[in-house]
Amino acid sequence: MIGKLNQSEQVLLETLQKTGADELAADFAKTGLPTRRNEAYHYSDLKMLLGDVPDLTTGAISTSVPLLNIEGAYRILIVNGEVQISDEPPTGVIVSTSRGGVVEPENDIVAQLNSALTKETLNIDLQGTVETIIHIDRRYEGEASHINDGVELYILDGSNATIIESFSGSNEAHLSNSASKVILGRDAKVTHIMVDLSGGRVRHLQSVQYEINESALLHSLIIHKGSALARTQLFAKFIGENAHADFAGLILGAKEQHSDISINIEHNVANTTSSENYKSVVLDKAKAIFQGKILVARDAQKTDAAMKHQGLMLSDDAQILVKPELEIYADDVICGHGATCGQIDMDSLFYLMSRGIEKEQAKSMLIRAFLAELFDEIKIEALKEALISVADEWLEV
Amino acid sequence: MAGAKENIDRDTIEQVEQIDVEKYKYGFATDIKSDKSPIGLSEDIVRFISAKKNEPEWMLKWRLDAYERWLTMKEPNWAKLNYPKIDLNEIYFYAAPKSTPGPKSLDEVDPELLETYKKLGIPLLEQAVLAGVEGAKIAVDAVFDSVSVVTTFREELAKSGIIFCSISEAIKEHPELIKKYLATVVPVTDNYYSTLNCAVFTDGSFVYIPKGVRCPMELSTYFRINEINTGQFERTLIIAEEDSYVSYLEGCTAPMRDENQLHAAVVELVAHKNAEIKYSTVQNWYPGNKEGKGGIYNFVTKRGDCRGDNSKISWTQVETGSAITWKYPSCILRGDGSRGEFYSIAISNNYQQIDSGTKMIHLGKNTSSKVISKGIAAGFSDNTYRGLISAHKKATNARNFTQCDSLLIGDKCGAHTVPYIEAKNASVVFEHEATTSKISDEQLFYCQQRGLNAEEAVALIVNGFVRDVIQNLPMEFMVETQKLINISLEGSVG
Numbered sequence: 001m002i003g004k005l006n007q008s009e010q011v012l013l014e015t016l017q018k019t020g021a022d023e024l025a026a027d028f029a030k031t032g033l034p035t036r037r038n039e040a041y042h043y044s045d046l047k048m049l050l051g052d053v054p055d056l057t058t059g060a061i062s063t064s065v066p067l068l069n070i071e072g073a074y075r076i077l078i079v080n081g082e083v084q085i086s087d088e089p090p091t092g093v094i095v096s097t098s099r100g101g102v103v104e105p106e107n108d109i110v111a112q113l114n115s116a117l118t119k120e121t122l123n124i125d126l127q128g129t130v131e132t133i134i135h136i137d138r139r140y141e142g143e144a145s146h147i148n149d150g151v152e153l154y155i156l157d158g159s160n161a162t163i164i165e166s167f168s169g170s171n172e173a174h175l176s177n178s179a180s181k182v183i184l185g186r187d188a189k190v191t192h193i194m195v196d197l198s199g200g201r202v203r204h205l206q207s208v209q210y211e212i213n214e215s216a217l218l219h220s221l222i223i224h225k226g227s228a229l230a231r232t233q234l235f236a237k238f239i240g241e242n243a244h245a246d247f248a249g250l251i252l253g254a255k256e257q258h259s260d261i262s263i264n265i266e267h268n269v270a271n272t273t274s275s276e277n278y279k280s281v282v283l284d285k286a287k288a289i290f291q292g293k294i295l296v297a298r299d300a301q302k303t304d305a306a307m308k309h310q311g312l313m314l315s316d317d318a319q320i321l322v323k324p325e326l327e328i329y330a331d332d333v334i335c336g337h338g339a340t341c342g343q344i345d346m347d348s349l350f351y352l353m354s355r356g357i358e359k360e361q362a363k364s365m366l367i368r369a370f371l372a373e374l375f376d377e378i379k380i381e382a383l384k385e386a387l388i389s390v391a392d393e394w395l396e397v
Numbered sequence: 398m399a400g401a402k403e404n405i406d407r408d409t410i411e412q413v414e415q416i417d418v419e420k421y422k423y424g425f426a427t428d429i430k431s432d433k434s435p436i437g438l439s440e441d442i443v444r445f446i447s448a449k450k451n452e453p454e455w456m457l458k459w460r461l462d463a464y465e466r467w468l469t470m471k472e473p474n475w476a477k478l479n480y481p482k483i484d485l486n487e488i489y490f491y492a493a494p495k496s497t498p499g500p501k502s503l504d505e506v507d508p509e510l511l512e513t514y515k516k517l518g519i520p521l522l523e524q525a526v527l528a529g530v531e532g533a534k535i536a537v538d539a540v541f542d543s544v545s546v547v548t549t550f551r552e553e554l555a556k557s558g559i560i561f562c563s564i565s566e567a568i569k570e571h572p573e574l575i576k577k578y579l580a581t582v583v584p585v586t587d588n589y590y591s592t593l594n595c596a597v598f599t600d601g602s603f604v605y606i607p608k609g610v611r612c613p614m615e616l617s618t619y620f621r622i623n624e625i626n627t628g629q630f631e632r633t634l635i636i637a638e639e640d641s642y643v644s645y646l647e648g649c650t651a652p653m654r655d656e657n658q659l660h661a662a663v664v665e666l667v668a669h670k671n672a673e674i675k676y677s678t679v680q681n682w683y684p685g686n687k688e689g690k691g692g693i694y695n696f697v698t699k700r701g702d703c704r705g706d707n708s709k710i711s712w713t714q715v716e717t718g719s720a721i722t723w724k725y726p727s728c729i730l731r732g733d734g735s736r737g738e739f740y741s742i743a744i745s746n747n748y749q750q751i752d753s754g755t756k757m758i759h760l761g762k763n764t765s766s767k768v769i770s771k772g773i774a775a776g777f778s779d780n781t782y783r784g785l786i787s788a789h790k791k792a793t794n795a796r797n798f799t800q801c802d803s804l805l806i807g808d809k810c811g812a813h814t815v816p817y818i819e820a821k822n823a824s825v826v827f828e829h830e831a832t833t834s835k836i837s838d839e840q841l842f843y844c845q846q847r848g849l850n851a852e853e854a855v856a857l858i859v860n861g862f863v864r865d866v867i868q869n870l871p872m873e874f875m876v877e878t879q880k881l882i883n884i885s886l887e888g889s890v891g
Contacts (some may be wrong), residue, residue, distance in 0.1 A: 039475070042817075298808065298809075301808075313820060313823040313825065314823060315823055316793075316823045316824070317822075318823065319821045320819075320820045321817075321818070321819045322816075322818040322820075323815070323817050323818070324818075324829070324831070325813070325816075326803075326812075326813060326833055327811070328803070328805065328811060328812050329810075329811045330805075330808060331805035331806070331807060331808045331810070331835040332835055333805075333834070333835070334832075334833075334834055335832070335834075336831060336832040337814070337829075337830075337831050338829060338830050338831070339818055339827070339829040340826075340827065340828050340829070341818065341820040341825055341826070341827040341828075342825065342827070343824060343825075343826075
């Protein structure tokens with residue numbers, strides 16, 4: 001039984017009605033925001049957590065200093081939902097925009113809200129071997145507002161590309177709901193990275209959808225550093241055989257941040273493999289959540305999937321909440337998951353200190369070592385350095 | 398020693414021989430006139446049950462309060478289970494065997510009943526064998542369709558101050574203990590099925606181990622659902638005072654039936670300072686036939702409370718029967734340094750559905766828990782492990798190790814793992830591992846090449862897969878379990 005809508009749900013409902021999304025509005029009036037009774041939001045009760053919903057954004061305004069600079073990257077800005085293309089794209093990159101949203105709803109209200117409220121979507125087609133890193137700089141600027149934006153990336157058959165999306169902007173109480181859809185053609189090789197660097201008052205919701213075709217190779221990395229409330233939900237579908245995907249992620253949580261990465265991986269066809277490797281480091285009163293679900297369909301024989309979450313707790317007031325799920329219907333598969341949770345190893349700390357290293361420095365060395373594995377996979381040096389510096393800045397604060 | 402071993406070996410051989418003939422070994426019904434309540438559920442039925450049991454007024458009030466609360470509750474639907482809605486108005490909530498006034502010895506017990514036990518292989522008259530094995534005796538508080546019919550060894554237990562009787566007796570004779578402990582581990586309003594149980598429970602066991610006593614024998618209860626359409630609502634309460642120890646065995650078999658039978662038991666364990674309770678279950682109720690028709694619906698709430706420091710509760714379960722299993726034996730680790738353990742084997746075949754697991758709730762300092770779960774799915778069945786490991790803010794140095802492995806036999810079944818891990822302070826160390834795989838062709842080939850047929854080979858490999866858990870069972874359950882595994886997986890290969 002759903003109780004009556006609270007204030008933020010009321011505002012969302014009115015917003016939907018104003019934009020003419022009548023059907024969704026009618027549904028939303030019945031269901032409201034997901035609560036912990038909704039299994040996918042078990043640890044992120046949006047009805048309770050979301051808070052005030054500001055007015056819909058009025059569009060692009062001047063932007064703040066970029067928080068992430070990647071040397072030699074081709075940058076496209078999306079400011080408050082408006083796509084701004086200034087430079088000529090490199091060879092093999094076709095940039096355009098389309099009206100409306102991008103992700104298929106998956107029966108998820110956050111994704112549905114994004115689809116209904118996004119006005120303009122950035123479309124990028126990538127063909128051939130694209131050496132230049134594509135940097136999609138998504139900004140939430142100005143006064144607190146409610147912003148929806150979308151990106152669709154299509155990596156054509158046999159193409160290679162590296163794409164990074166960053167989220168940042170003014171430190172106001174924005175509600176940003178962003179979506180990305182990435183389609184990997186046959187034999188496509190893609191590195192796709194998303195970094196949330198939003199200000200400490202932002203509520204950032206994100207839906208990512210992957211479609212992985214035959215023999216494609218995906219490396220996906222999500223980093224959560226900013227936002228008061230950050231939630232990324234990832235939906236990946238294997239639709240062609242012999243494909244492989246590495247999913248990785250990192251939550252850096254401090255203060256009273258609530259940071260949630262929830263992934264849904266569907267192995268729908270035979271002979272596909274995946275690895276899921278996620279880490280959380282929490283300080284202060286931060287809360288890190290990882291929900292992972294691997295589904296292996298009846299026909300997806302010979303699937304090999306290994307999921308892992310490792311949590312590092314640096315404060316007694318912090319929390320790590322983990323739910324790694326397996327749902328398996330095929331018998332000839334190898335699936336496993338592991339989850340660990342603990343603090344810095346005292347023996348290692350003692351060892352370093354006995355070598356004359358200050359405690360704080362020794363601690364940060366050990367945390368760096370804990371995180372190193374996630375960045376080692378990134379082959380492009382400039383990108384790797386940029387990401388390591390994101391983590392380093394966090395460690396220094 | 399040797400005699401016992403021979404006996405077991407012979408038994409095993411017989412078992413194997415019977416496999417082809419008897420699909421469900423324990424599928425038979427005993428015809429004893431039973432004393433039934435009117436069909437359905439209402440406040441009057443609650444009064445009827447309470448009156449039948451000659452319960453004191455406070456107990457009736459307690460039941461009625463529970464019934465009131467239950468009326469406002471909804472059936473949970475979060476489990477990965479599919480079953481038609483249970484019509485409680487089609488169920489008899491009370492059925493007692495025709496009463497023979499207070500049997501003094503086994504001779505006075507209805508011979509037909511004894512015959513049933515004989516078929517079940519309950520070791521009422523096999524004390525010699527068992528004594529030969531462990532030098533221990535087994536006291537059997539036999540429950541036949543909700544009413545305790547015979548209790549043996551009570552006197553010997555009484556010498557050590559142990560109370561082992563039916564819960565209805567305890568309500569009359571030890572009201573102070575019942576009032577103090579009943580529903581303190583599983584609150585009256587805990588969940589839909591446990592609240593229903595509070596209102597209509599008919600019988601069950603009560604065990605009280607006084608301070609400093611190590612229970613001299615393994616306590617054992619055999620439950621059996623016998624009457625057509627009687628839901629069985631058992632209530633068990635075990636209290637272990639400071640420095641005491643008890644091992645409790647529960648084994649279940651039921652006759653073959655077409656209708657779905659509902660079973661909603663509640664088991665509560667309380668362990669005080671330095672006490673240890675070991676609770677073992679072998680559940681082999683009728684799982685339904687090959688087409689998934691019939692079978693028991695098993696919705697059980699089992700929870701142990703490690704109330705005192707350094708106390709320990711250990712659950713071991715072997716689940717091979719029932720059409721639907723919904724069961725999460727849990728430990729509340731309240732006392733500092735308390736320990737919880739959960740060892741489980743869950744086997745599903747044909748159209749069985751199992752959603753089972755455990756909850757380890759770390760509240761005290763330096764608490765530790767261990768979870769080993771082995772799920773085996775065959776046929777068209779679905780087998781889910783669902784568990785919660787949580788450490789609260791004050792549970793410093795909480796430690797957990799969880800391993801849940803699933804084995805799939807055939808490509809029409811499903812194995813699922815849904816663990817929840819919640820760490821709320823920094824000193825927690827949690828480790829969780831899960832794997833899902835099938836029996837490898839190499840293993841099968843190797844065994845078959847050595848002369849085993851496919852079915853024997855699977856049984857052998859599965860027995861190896863569940864070894865970690867079987868080793869935690871008391872001797873006589875260990876033997877029974879190995880047999881059960883073979884029977885349960887019948888027809889799953891080839």
